[in-house]
Amino acid sequence: MREVVEFRFACKHFDVSKKIDDGVLHELMDLTRLSPSSYGLQPWKFIVIKNDELKKALAPACYNQPQIVEASCVVVMCARTDVSKVLEEFSAKSKADMGYTDEQSEGFKKMVNSVILSKSDDEIKTWAQKQVYLAGMNLMTVSAEKGIDSCPMEGFEASKVSEILGLSKELTATLIIPLGYRNMEQPKKTRFDFADVVEERE
Ligand SMILES: Cc1cc2nc3c(=O)[nH]c(=O)nc-3n(C[C@H](O)[C@H](O)[C@H](O)COP(=O)(O)O)c2cc1C
Numbered sequence: 131m132r133e134v135v136e137f138r139f140a141c142k143h144f145d146v147s148k149k150i151d152d153g154v155l156h157e158l159m160d161l162t163r164l165s166p167s168s169y170g171l172q173p174w175k176f177i178v179i180k181n182d183e184l185k186k187a188l189a190p191a192c193y194n195q196p197q198i199v200e201a202s203c204v205v206v207m208c209a210r211t212d213v214s215k216v217l218e219e220f221s222a223k224s225k226a227d228m229g230y231t232d233e234q235s236e237g238f239k240k241m242v243n244s245v246i247l248s249k250s251d252d253e254i255k256t257w258a259q260k261q262v263y264l265a266g267m268n269l270m271t272v273s274a275e276k277g278i279d280s281c282p283m284e285g286f287e288a289s290k291v292s293e294i295l296g297l298s299k300e301l302t303a304t305l306i307i308p309l310g311y312r313n314m315e316q317p318k319k320t321r322f323d324f325a326d327v328v329e330e331r332e
Pocket of ligand 1: 138139140141142195281282283284285286319
């Protein structure tokens with residue numbers, strides 16, 4: 131596992147001649163789909179962009195960071211803010227998958243409604259975005275395990291990205307992750323020491 135974690139770094143330059151195999155990319159996104167989320171609600175949507183023209187169109191909204199056009203594909207990880215709809219969809223899906231009774235399913239909806247839907251719109255967006263970050267980390271780790279490089283990116287203008295991709299208003303572009311194969315040396319890591327960040331309590 132150390133090897134996988136140490137392989138990952140924020141890759142700034144990708145080899146434009148190397149493309150990720152479609153089957154591998156599908157597997158990466160399928161594994162990302164299994165990420166944990168609060169109450170299991172999965173308030174997210176992942177938009178995978180392989181088209182060069184679309185990547186080019188997106189670049190200015192990402193401050194022309196080179197990763198966007200150089201990467202084999204760009205995953206725009208969006209948070210869903212239509213939480214009531216997410217809850218309805220998830221209740222139906224989990225009921226079918228897990229065999230919950232009507233009573234269990236209704237009880238779950240009531241409980242989540244009281245917790246999540248009591249939040250303001252801003253709080254709901256923040257809550258949904260937190261879930262997206264977890265999925266983003268998973269995507270980068272499963273990619274690293276397959277020798278695929280990535281870069282987590284917050285350096286973009288969400289409203290412009292939304293306009294270019296024609297996102298519906300319930301989707302907020304939260305994290306952009308270009309994926310591909312490195313075309314640069316991996317830099318040394320700089321991190322706080324173990325004792326600075328881990329406090330062990332007996
Ligand atoms: C939430 C988040 C947003 C980031 N945004 C950008 C970005 O827009 N552009 C970029 O080149 N790197 C971005 N980074 C990469 C960080 O600078 C990088 O992860 C950090 O310096 C540690 O280096 P490493 O990932 O290579 O270990 C971002 C990282 C995170 C976690």
